[in-house]
Amino acid sequence: MGLPKVSNHISLTLMFFLHSCSHFTVVCFCCSNKCETLPLATRLNIVCVGLSPDGSLAILVDEEGAALLVSLIGKCVIHQFYFHKPVHSVSFSPDGKKFVVTKDNLAYLYHAPGKKREFNAFVLDKTYYGPYDETTCIDWTDDSKCFAVGSKDMSTWVFGAERWANLIYYSLGGHKDVIVACFFEENSLDLYTISQDAALCVWQCDTELDGLKPMPPKKAAKEKEAAEDDEELLEEPKGEEIHGKADPSEEETRNKVKYSRVAKYFFNKEGDFNNLTAAAYHKKTHLLVTGFASGVFHLHELPDFNLIHSLSISDQRIASISINCTGDWIAFGCSGLGQLLVWEWQSESYVLKQQGHFNSMVSLAYSPDGQYIVTGGEDGKVKVWNTSSSFCFVTFTEHNSGVTAVTFTSTGYVVLSASLDGTVRAFDLHRYRNFRTFTSPRPSQFSCLAVDSSGEIVAAGSQDSFEIFIWSMQSGRLLDVLAGHEGPISSLSFNPMKCVLASASWDKTVKLWDMLDSWRTKETFIINSDVLVVAFRPDGKELAVAALNGQITFWDHDNAVQTGSIEGRHDLQMGRKELDKITAKQAAKGKSFTTLCYSADGQSILAGGLSKFVCIYNVKEQILMKKFEISCNHSLDAMEEYLDRRKMTEFGSMALIDEGGGGDEGVAIPLPGVKRGDMSYRHFKPEIRVTCVRFCPTGRSWAATTTEGLLLYSLDSGLIFDPFELDIDVTPSNIRKTLSQKEYTMAIVMAFKLNEKKLIQEVIEAVPSSEVDVVCSSLPDLYVEKLLEFLASAFETSCHLEFYLIWAHKLLMLHGQKLKTRSVKLLPVIQFLQKSIQRHFEDVSKLCEWNIYNIKYALAISQQRGMKRAAEETPGDEEELDSDSDYLMQEAHKDNLSS
Structure with missing residues (x-):
């Protein structure tokens, strides 16, 4: 659910598309104002997307060139295709009958899949040769007769989708840097080319679209036969081959379509490193939008190059720009921040502004009614998300270091967060402000957080001083400091039914503290290994403990008796890292669960850790019920289950051989505990992991913060036939x-x-x-x-x-x-009902308040007009009547403010 990293292509019609690490997310706010994730995934990161003109099909291509043809109506994969090499861009023709794919320095024209069933959805028609370097961008003419391709060799080529007698293919120069974008003018062959050094060239064509002459049939047939003969000698079919010429002779260009550069413009740059990174052009309104590496974007009107706006949306590189069909909304994607902005340029206001966590998410918590989720990340931000729309509606940035734990109070209107900056902060969801800050007498890094069921006692554990700090929510005063652990505090949990605090530590103990009896230690449980997480059952009668040895143990804390245990190490199924010299099975022996959560009814427990799997266990039977695979993205580390023999050479694994350095030792193995990879390398992989899992209080869904973002799993998404005490007569x-x-x-x-x-x-x-x-x-x-x-x-x-x-x-x-x-079993149902009623109450109450204000305003206006009419009949009372009407207007305005 959390917004993923935005890649280099965003297509915008009625929907804005965001593609992430392995999921493809559709943000459809025009119709339902909701964010939806399609139930499909690629094997590696998605690098480019092509959308059909009618919005029914999309082509997704990953880093290695594996493509998926997706139906956006049925939300399923129709066809899979492998392009054998990385693809730079995909673009459908405006009529939807063809699409162009560029890879390396070639452009491939394919017949687009039709509405009838076909054996092969991707049929190669033509292969175009011309650029010397990799291609970067594509644009089509409005009638789908021609398309332009930009390249890294600073040239732009215009190709024909069909054979045209008076169109030869040659390069258009004039730039001194990589071509970022090229655009045809509306219903014309006139062309705009934009390069990375912020230069715009305007190319005028001496021929209209209707002036293109088709190739004579006989000549075209001979060329096609020659192309088929050449194709037999090739390993893979390349269709009809068309070669362009960089420097055609005068005889070849005689009576042919000619381009001439009529203007060249330069954008105002701020500094030498402010490269132009993205551009979009709306043909009907002649609006050009350009984005730069500094986060600045310009709006120009072409062909006169009149500047309309010059604004900054962030300090990060703008990776992608798209304009909707009417030209009113502009979408910007920032890959560095994982940010999506939709800007209405005429009113200069945001339509949509969404941004995920810059670094990994660390913790999450559900609100008591399940309507909201709060997340904390290593970037020091606390974000609150709406579970129904999947949008973040408020971000708190008061922390100066990574947030380690977040939680809601029992009322659901206060969010608490603990951070490594030595503070615990309380945020008000009514006024969206930080109204309380809790600190310790001497600086401490807080690693965990808990709040009691009344919301009056706040507890936070320290990872450097081994102490637990207790504050009063009402006064903000430090009540006590609990000492007794001999290692970092890893987890805290309050008993939902009693004022008892459970604390887990790396010193292999779990301590119970009585909050009503001078905060004394009530009980101490000795565990065989370092304790990582502790959690109470919703009824408060059982305690679950996860340790470093991979075991989950269950305790009856009233009698200090262990009631059961689960050996979860084998269920983690840790994947093999790219630089590992041992198998995944051996690596899993040292892994353990790092997060636990009971279900709303207390019958199941959810567990996750340094793995791509989340396990759900039955507590009573102590067996594994189901495993959820959170990702199949091999662009993340620790995903391989077996050693890939294709990457093995006579010198060892390719991953362990440093190609740049000639040393004998190869690549340096990272230190233990490094999860994000070595940032000093040009290419590194973050390690797949689950940092936190939580069940929704309604019992209908659960959420997890992972390397892939914030994931939500729900029971309400599909149709399941589940009869109950069914008889033969029940029809x-x-x-x-x-x-x-x-x-x-x-x-x-x-x-x-x-x-x-x-x-x-x-x-x-x-x-x-x-x-x-x-x-x-x-x-x-x-x-x-x-x-x-x-x-x-x-x-x-x-x-x-x-x-x-x-x-x-x-x-x-x-x-x-x-x-x-049966209050314990019915609690999820009651909370589910409360969530639904509360959401409608908030929506309807706002509408009613607005209607009341409008009615009072209309009554005040009507009374004012009546008084004016009466004043016309009795002129002497005009001043008194004006004061009365002003009084009525002021009263209506006061009522609105008070409501």
């Missing part, structure tokens, strides 16, 4: 028949047995509101919980708010006493 027709006979309770019970959501919704919405009280009172206890769970999920999408609120109110009033006996 949709019998349910509707029972419903027509007005036996509402029986129809609801039968619908829950079949357990189809649409059918349950049909039955419940058919019950008259006057009968809800009777139906709720006669409903069996077994189905009350299921009905509450359905109501909570129905609130997410339904517009019948009052009707479903009546159902929820009656169920809770009539069955409240019985539900109390």
Whole structure:
């Protein structure tokens, strides 16, 4: 969910596309204002994307040239293709019938897949030779007859998609640096070329698009036969080969299409290193947008090169720019910050502004109702995300060092964060400000954080002084310093039901501290290895401990008895690093889980660590229920399970051989504990790992902070047929028949047995509101919980708010006493219902406040006009009436401010 690193190509129509390490994310804010991740992934980082004009197909290409043809309607992979070499750019023709792929110094023209079923979706038509160096950009004419290709050799070539008799292919020069972008003018062959040294060349063509003459059939057939004969000698098919000429003779250019440079412009640069990095052109409005390495972007009107805007959005390189179809919105992507900005240039305002963590995410926490997630990263930022829209809506930057732990208070309106800068900060989500800062008497680096269920006691553990600091949230005063551990404090957890604090340390102990009895040590558990994480069960009756030896142990802390253990080392399945000299199986022996979390009902436990897998265990049976693979991206380190024999030579593994240095020792092996790779190398791989996992309080989803970003897994995304106590007589027709006979309770019970959501919704919405009280009172206890769970999920999408609120109110009033006996099991359902109602309350309350203000304003205006009419009839009272009308307007404005 967290915004990934933005690569070099973003396509924008109705949707903005962001491609990340191995996932492809679609941010569709025009229609639903939500961020969605497609359920597909490539093997390596995605480097370029091509989008069809109708928005139904996309081509994704990774670092090695492996391509996926994706249906954006069905959200599935249609075809896979391998280009054998890295691809620089992909571009569909405006008519959607062809697309061009550039790799090395060649351009390949393919027939685009049609709407009919085809054996081979990628059919090569032509191969174009011309540039001497690697190609960088592509642009098509509006009628799909020609396309232009820019190159690193500072030249631009214009090629024809078909054979044209009066068009020869030669290079357009005039630049002194790499070509960044090239654009055709609307319905014309006139061309703009932009280079990295911030120079713009305007090329005028002496021929219109309609003036292109097709090649005579006989001559074209001979050339095609010659190309096919040459193709038989080649290892792979290259289609019809077309060769361009850098310096054609005068005879060859006679009566042919000619280009002449009519102007050359230079952008205002700030410094010698402010290179132009990205550009986009909107043909209908003649708007040119250029981005620079300093984070500055310019808006110019062509062909006169009139400057409209010159603004700065960040201090990082702008990697990609795209303009929507109307030309009103401009999207900017910054790869260094993982940032996406959508700017409306006419009103000079942001439409969308999203940015992920610059470095790795370290911790996360759910709000009590599950609506929000807070994350902390090594960049010192604390971000709050909306789980329904997947957007970050507030970022706190007060910390000066990496954030190690974050949590919500029980109210859900306060976020606490601990950092290595020696502070614990409290943030208010009403006013978005840091209202409290907790510090220790002497500087300490805080490694963990916990807050009690009342939200009044804040505890943080230190990794250098081995102490636990206790503060009061109300006063901000330091209450006590708990000493007793002999190693760094690795984890803290408060008992949800009692005022008891559990602390884990590298000294192989877990201590329980009684917060009500002078903060004394209540119990000490001796563990066989260094303790990494500790977690209480939601009912507070069990304690889970993960240690460095890979074991997860469970304790009955009231009786100080170990109730079970799980040997999780083999389930981690640690991958083999690129520079490892041992197998993945041997490397996994020293690995362990670094994060734990109980499910909302306490029956399962989620565990993650230095691996690409997250494991979920059944606590009672102590068995592995499921493993989730968070990534298949081999651009990350520690992904290989086996030794790749293709990378082995007679001198050893290719990864261990330094190509640049001729030394005998080869590449230096990094020190233990290095997870991000050696930044001094030109190319390094971050290591795949899971830093934190948390279950949603509603029990419907869980989240993990990983090298890939913030990932959310939910039960509500797919349709699953899961019948409950199904009988042979329970069919949709019998349910509707029972419903027509007005036996509402029986129809609801039968619908829950079949357990189809649409059918349950049909039955419940058919019950008259006057009968809800009777139906709720006669409903069996077994189905009350299921009905509450359905109501909570129905609130997410339904517009019948009052009707479903009546159902929820009656169920809770009539069955409240019985539900109390099963409060622990029903807690996720109640929290799910609270989340749904709270979200609607916030939306509707804002709308109602705005409507009240508008009504008061309209009444004040109407009364003012009535007073003016009365004043016209009685002129002597004009001043008094004006003062009355001003008073009414002021009162309406005060009411708005108070609301």
